[in-house]
Amino acid sequence: MFPGVDHIKAQTLFHYCAKSTRKLIERDYVRKELEAQIQKLRKIGSKNVQNQMVELERKIAAAIALEQKIAGHQSEEDFFHRKLRDRIEQLESRLGNFLESREARANRVKELEQKIQERLATRSQKISVVRDELAKLEAMHEELQKQTKAKSKLQIIDERLHQLKDKLRQLENS
Numbered sequence: 001m002f003p004g005v006d007h008i009k010a011q012t013l014f015h016y017c018a019k020s021t022r023k024l025i026e027r028d029y030v031r032k033e034l035e036a037q038i039q040k041l042r043k044i045g046s047k048n049v050q051n052q053m054v055e056l057e058r059k060i061a062a063a064i065a066l067e068q069k070i071a072g073h074q075s076e077e078d079f080f081h082r083k084l085r086d087r088i089e090q091l092e093s094r095l096g097n098f099l100e101s102r103e104a105r106a107n108r109v110k111e112l113e114q115k116i117q118e119r120l121a122t123r124s125q126k127i128s129v130v131r132d133e134l135a136k137l138e139a140m141h142e143e144l145q146k147q148t149k150a151k152s153k154l155q156i157i158d159e160r161l162h163q164l165k166d167k168l169r170q171l172e173n174s
Contacts, residue, residue: 127171134164 137157144154 130164130168137161
């Protein structure tokens with residue numbers, strides 16, 4: 001149509017011009033609608049609207065205060081839960097230490113009981129050995145008493161009998 005004018009660029013220019021014109025028309029329409037709404041509000045009466053605005057502001061303030069109270073309560077609960085969690089972790093640590101020391105203590109008690117049983121076993125073995133020796137010496141003593149020639153041996157056996165009896169008393173008392 002027009003020589004020297006790029007047809008595609010002209011279409012793009014026309015398209016954007018149409019869009020901007022449409023936005024201007026819509027803006028004017030919205031502005032007129034807003035003015036109409038303002039006129040309607042002025043006709044309703046300013047006292048009624050003012051009272052409703054005051055009531056609305058009061059309700060908004062009450063809602064904000066309630067939300068702040070809930071948020072404060074929630075932060076207190078979060079703090080309390082953190083303290084409880086820390087306390088639980090501390091108690092779990094103490095319980096772990098207690099259980100470990102209890103196991104160590106039980107092992108030590110077993111070791112001590114074993115040692116005591118070994119000593120008692122050796123003590124009872126010693127007692128039985130001393131009783132056996134004592135029985136043999138008493139049998140020897142009786143045989144030597146029947147013989148009149150072995151008075152010196154009899155005296156040695158008597159001393160040994162007294163020593164073994166003393167040792168037996170000590171073992172039984174300890």
